[in-house]
Each structure stands twice: as structure tokens, then as C-alpha cells.
Amino acid sequence: EPEVTQTPSHQVTQMGQEVILRCVPISNHLYFYWYRQILGQKVEFLVSFYNNEISEKSEIFDDQFSVERPDGSNFTLKIRSTKLEDSAMYFCASNEVRHRLYEQYFGPGTRLTVT
Amino acid sequence: GQQLNQSPQSMFIQEGEDVSMNCTSSSIFNTWLWYKQDPGEGPVLLIALYKAGELTSNGRLTAQFGITRKDSFLNISASIPSDVGIYFCAGQNWIQGAQKLVFGQGTRLTINP
Secondary structure (H helix, E strand, C coil): CCCCEEECCEEEECCCCCEEEEEECCCCCCEEEEEEECCCCCCEEEEEEECCEEEEECCCCCCCEEEECCCCCCEEEEECCCCHHHCEEEEEEEECCCCCCCCCEECCCEEEEEC | CCCEEEECCEEEEECCCCEEEEEEECCCCCEEEEEEECCCCCCEEEEEECCCCCEEEECCEEEEECCCCCEEEEEECCCCHHHCEEEEEEEECCCCCCCCCEECCCEEEEEEC
């Protein structure tokens, strides 16, 4: 069964450094999302992406964050200058246009640790 | 903003028992989804609900979408050890384009063998 994949599984970075988190959504999906989950807390929406542009972003998704679909398969989240409070699990999700229209499928996540 | 409240926050049960958890919202959602999350992994979709009053089953899982579109419950029958994890409800309003999910804070299920 097709799955959303994410790399790396764990990223450790120093405060102020740039990180890029990578996702490969399910191949026939056209809507893409990033969520984050701080340890022990609920999953929070960051940004949605469709037709090569951002559809919606949360107040968490400030100017330090950006997303890109550089080719036909990858979807990336960049944090330009990481802060300690960016430490969290970051999940990519996607859903298709037809059939299971509303069902978002999540990747396994990238654990980001900012030191 | 929109918030979902899940209860209970945690449950400790014996293997074989039935489980019931629910989720309420102050605002209406067009779609409700239930996810399960194991430690260190991403949420896995269990059930999606699209219509008010809808009752849907997936194996030992049953979920219902409240008539008012402001609540939902999830039942697990005859619990087994692999049911351990955190269960999240999520609401969505599909209007046009990509639409975010709003998550509850989760119900942590622990099963004593």
C-alpha cells in the first residue's frame, strides 16, 4: 500500500542553523501538508499546499518557514534559522482529489532537535 | 480558534474490555477523522466520518459523527494489547482546496494484560 515517506527520521541541529525536512507524498495525491507535534502535545497544523502554492498557513508558520515542491515527487519544509522551540516532530501529510477526498495520510515524521 | 476537547485524557483497562472515548467541539466540522499514534510514529487513519449521524465501523472500531456536527465518539470492542497508543480526533471543514485538520489533545490508552 502506498505510503508517505519522510527523511531524515531524526535531525539534530544547532540553534540558528538552517534545516530542510523532506517528504515524498503518495504518488497520486495533490494536496500536501506539514504539521508539527511538540513532545507530549497535540498535532498542530503548519501549512497546506496545492497547485504549487500555499493554500493556508498557521500563525506558527512565520517568515522562518518555507515550503517547496522542487520536482514531481518531493515536498520540503525549510526552517531558515532554527530556534530551540522548533524542536518537535514534523509530519508531512497528503490526500488525493477523488474518492477518499478528505482523508489525510501521514508520514512517520522527522524528529527535529535544536540544541 | 477552533478547538477539540477529547475525553478521557487517559484510560487504563484490562485486555478484553470495551473502550469508549469522545471528542467535542465548540464549532461545526464537516468531516471528522480518528487517528491512532504509536510512540515515535505518525498518526494512522482509523476511520473517517462525513455525514451527521453517520455510524461507521472498521473491524473492532466503531465511530459516530454527532447530529450537531460538533461531536464524535470512538468505541473499541474486545481490546487487545496492540490497541495501546494515543487516539486523536481531528475535524476538518472542506470548502475548496487543501484544508487543515484541527486535532484534539488525544486519549492515551493503556491495557493491562
